[in-house]
Amino acid sequence: MQIPLINLKKQYETIKEKADNKIFEVLHSVQYIMGQNVKEFEKEFASYIGVKHAITVGNGTDALIIALKALRIGEQDEVITSPFTFFSTAEAITAVGAVPVFVDVKPDTFNIDTAGIESKITDKTKAIIPVHIFGQPADMDEINTIAKKYNLKVIEDACQAVGAEYKGKKTGTLGDITCFSFFPTKNLGCAGDGGAIVTDNDELATICRALKAHGSGENGQKAYNILNNITEEVVEDKSDDNTVYNPLKYYNYLIGHNSRLDELQAALLRVKLPELDKWNELRREHAYLYDRELKETDLVVPYEDDFVKHVYHMYILQSEKRAEIINYLKENGIATGVYYPVPLHLQKAFLNLGYKEGDMPNAEHLSHRTFAIPMFAELTEEEQKYIIDTIKRFGK
Numbered sequence: 111m112q113i114p115l116i117n118l119k120k121q122y123e124t125i126k127e128k129a130d131n132k133i134f135e136v137l138h139s140v141q142y143i144m145g146q147n148v149k150e151f152e153k154e155f156a157s158y159i160g161v162k163h164a165i166t167v168g169n170g171t172d173a174l175i176i177a178l179k180a181l182r183i184g185e186q187d188e189v190i191t192s193p194f195t196f197f198s199t200a201e202a203i204t205a206v207g208a209v210p211v212f213v214d215v216k217p218d219t220f221n222i223d224t225a226g227i228e229s230k231i232t233d234k235t236k237a238i239i240p241v242h243i244f245g246q247p248a249d250m251d252e253i254n255t256i257a258k259k260y261n262l263k264v265i266e267d268a269c270q271a272v273g274a275e276y277k278g279k280k281t282g283t284l285g286d287i288t289c290f291s292f293f294p295t296k297n298l299g300c301a302g303d304g305g306a307i308v309t310d311n312d313e314l315a316t317i318c319r320a321l322k323a324h325g326s327g328e329n330g331q332k333a334y335n336i337l338n339n340i341t342e343e344v345v346e347d348k349s350d351d352n353t354v355y356n357p358l359k360y361y362n363y364l365i366g367h368n369s370r371l372d373e374l375q376a377a378l379l380r381v382k383l384p385e386l387d388k389w390n391e392l393r394r395e396h397a398y399l400y401d402r403e404l405k406e407t408d409l410v411v412p413y414e415d416d417f418v419k420h421v422y423h424m425y426i427l428q429s430e431k432r433a434e435i436i437n438y439l440k441e442n443g444i445a446t447g448v449y450y451p452v453p454l455h456l457q458k459a460f461l462n463l464g465y466k467e468g469d470m471p472n473a474e475h476l477s478h479r480t481f482a483i484p485m486f487a488e489l490t491e492e493e494q495k496y497i498i499d500t501i502k503r504f505g506k
C-alpha cells in the first residue's frame with residue numbers, strides 16, 4: 111500500500127463537481143481579479159471565523175508582512191516569536207525591517223513558552239507573533255496578558271490552524287490581527303497560493319486592504335489619512351463598471367504590494383469552506399485513533415491541551431530513532447515529513463541574529479526527533495490500520 115502524507119486528489123474527488131462548475135463559471139466570466147467570488151469569500155470567511163473583516167491576500171507570508179506593516183512595525187522594532195515554525199513567520203518580521211526575537215517552545219505542545227517571553231521584552235519590542243503550530247492554539251490568555259502589560263500587539267500566525275479553538279474561541283479572534291495561509295496542503299487550501307488577514311479593527315482592515323493593492327484607490331486614500339491623522343473627506347469611488355478607466359485606481363497613497371487572491375482561488379475556497387469543520391473533525395478522529403494505538407509504542411504521541419480544539423494540520427510523533435523509522439516507513443510505502451529539521455534561530459539566513467546551538471534547547475531537541483505521518487480527512491480505516499500495524503512492527 112502507498113500512503114502519501116496528504117492526499118489532495120482524494121479531497122478533490124469529494125468536491126469535484128461543485129469545484130469544476132465554479133472554476134468554469136469564473137473562466138467564462140473573464141473576471142479574474144477582485145471580483146464577486148473574492149468579495150463573497152471574504153464575507154463568508156469573516157463570518158466563519160467570527161470577525162468583522164477578512165482581507166484576502168496572495169499567500170500567508172504576505173498576510174504576515176502586511177499585518178506587521180499595518181501595525182506600523184518596521185526598522186528598529188523587535189517582534190517576539192517561536193523558533194519552531196515555518197520560516198515565513200520570522201522572514202516576515204525581517205521583511206519589514208524589524209528583528210525577530212526567539213523564545214523557546216514548550217516540549218509538549220511545541221508552542222511558544224509564555225514563561226520565557228517577559229525576559230525578552232525590551233523597549234524596542236512592539237509585538238508578539240504566537241504560532242498555532244501544527245493546528246494547536248498557543249497559550250493565548252497568557253500571551254494577551256503579557257501583551258497588555260507591556261502595550262504590545264498580538265499577531266496570530268494561524269496559517270496551520272484554521273478552524274482550531276482556544277477556550278471555545280476560534281483562532282482569528284484571539285489577538286489584534288491574524289494571518290492564514292491557503293497553501294494547497296493546509297486544512298483549508300486552494301489550488302495555488304492564497305492567504306487572508308482577519309481583524310475586528312476597522313482601521314487595520316483598511317490599511318491591509320490598501321497595502322495588498324499598491325496602496326491605491328479609495329482604501330489607499332483612507333489608509334493614508336489614518337496613518338497621517340488626516341480627518342478630511344475621502345472621495346468615494348462609486349464606479350461599478352470596472353472596464354472603464356478609474357482614475358482613483360491610479361492614485362497611489364502608500365507603497366504597498368501586489369498581493370491579491372484571485373477569483374479562481376476564491377471560487378474554490380467558497381466550495382471548500384463549508385466542508386472545513388467536517389474535515390477538521392475527521393482529522394481529530396484519525397488523530398485520536400493514532401493516539402490510542404501508538405501510545406503503547408516507544409513513540410511520543412502529540413499532546414493536546416484540555417482547553418483547545420486542535421485541528422491536526424500535522425500529526426507529529428517523536429522518536430529517538432527518527433531516521434530509521436522514516437526509512438522503514440518509506441520501504442513500506444508510508445510517507446513521512448520532518449517538521450522542522452532546523453529551528454529558525456539556527457537557520458543560516460538568521461546567522462546575523464547571533465544565536466547559537468543550545469540557546470533554544472526544546473526547539474533543538476524537537477528538531478532532532480519530530481516527524482509527521484499521514485494525516486488528512488479522507489484517510490481510510492484500512493490505510494490507518496496499515497500505518498498503525500506497520501509502526502507497531504518497527505524494530506521487531
Ligand SMILES: Cc1ncc(COP(=O)(O)O)c(C=O)c1O
Pocket residue numbers: 169170171172195196198199241267269270290291292293303304305
Ligand atoms: C506557520 C506558518 N506561517 C506562515 C506560513 C506561510 O504561508 P504561505 O506558504 O501561504 O506563504 C506557513 C505556511 O506555509 C506556515 O505554516
